[in-house]
Amino acid sequence: MTDESKPSIACALKGMFSFFTMLPINIEMKHIDSMNRKFWLVPVIGLFYGIFAAVLFVLMNEYLTVFIASAATLFMMGIMNRFLHLDGTMDIGDGLTVAGKKEDHVRALKDTLVGAGGVATGLMVVLLTFGEYISLSSVSFLFFGVSAEILARNSQVAAAAFGTPGNGMAGDSVRYTDKKSFVLSSILTIALLALVYFVARVITTEVLNGVVEDAHLIGMIIGFVVSVLWGILMSKIAEKNFGMVNGDVLGATNETSRVVTLFVMIATLMIMLRM
Numbered sequence: 001m002t003d004e005s006k007p008s009i010a011c012a013l014k015g016m017f018s019f020f021t022m023l024p025i026n027i028e029m030k031h032i033d034s035m036n037r038k039f040w041l042v043p044v045i046g047l048f049y050g051i052f053a054a055v056l057f058v059l060m061n062e063y064l065t066v067f068i069a070s071a072a073t074l075f076m077m078g079i080m081n082r083f084l085h086l087d088g089t090m091d092i093g094d095g096l097t098v099a100g101k102k103e104d105h106v107r108a109l110k111d112t113l114v115g116a117g118g119v120a121t122g123l124m125v126v127l128l129t130f131g132e133y134i135s136l137s138s139v140s141f142l143f144f145g146v147s148a149e150i151l152a153r154n155s156q157v158a159a160a161a162f163g164t165p166g167n168g169m170a171g172d173s174v175r176y177t178d179k180k181s182f183v184l185s186s187i188l189t190i191a192l193l194a195l196v197y198f199v200a201r202v203i204t205t206e207v208l209n210g211v212v213e214d215a216h217l218i219g220m221i222i223g224f225v226v227s228v229l230w231g232i233l234m235s236k237i238a239e240k241n242f243g244m245v246n247g248d249v250l251g252a253t254n255e256t257s258r259v260v261t262l263f264v265m266i267a268t269l270m271i272m273l274r275m
Helices: 009-020 029-037 043-063 066-080 084-097 102-110 116-134 138-161 171-175 179-203 210-242 247-274
Strands: none
Touching (some): 009 029, 029 171, 043 066, 043 179, 066 116, 084 116, 138 247, 179 210
16 A cells, blocks of 8 residues: 555544545545455544533523423434444344344344334334433533543444454454554544543533532543443344344444443432432
């Protein structure tokens, strides 16, 4: 590969913003190739979605209700990524709930029809995320809501790094994501979480005391650890049932990681405030 054809960070990010969002960005195959080769950059997409969600949630929570703010934020994020990850989550739900051998799980995973397992899985993920959103104040959303999106993408990289690539669209992303990529993604995630924490603390400095700030920080740290473990767990589940990590697995990892990391961050905050 020549120096001119080597994937660059800018090229990879352009491919990611085109692929993972509805932003009108024209790309070429070199951008897709760069995106696959530098999949560890995907937490940046998480930061974008975190900011997008925070702006929507905080504004609507200020003038409407937390229920409307939560539902509308979830819906708009789904539209922004064309419900790509939710679709993958439902496919995984079908693949995991079908009875039989590995071939039967793969057949159900790739079936274009959605079964009861897929509907139930998608519904539970949405309801759990909605329940977590309505548990957050606007202040906590600046910390946890944004962080959860970054952590969800870090989980995707962990799943890719510890999984076997399939033959689908995301096969190259998994194929080029190794343990070094996982380390790079984790370092990037920590840096982005630090940025989120300090910006959120500056914004909320007049309404938070030191104890609450510490509780948010510890929650984010625990969330990071959980995001890594969850990504690895998803890769193991995928390997056992499908023999691969494909785009559906990465999508399901994103959606379920958001649920799990939000849960542990909110639980940490509640526990520390009651101590």
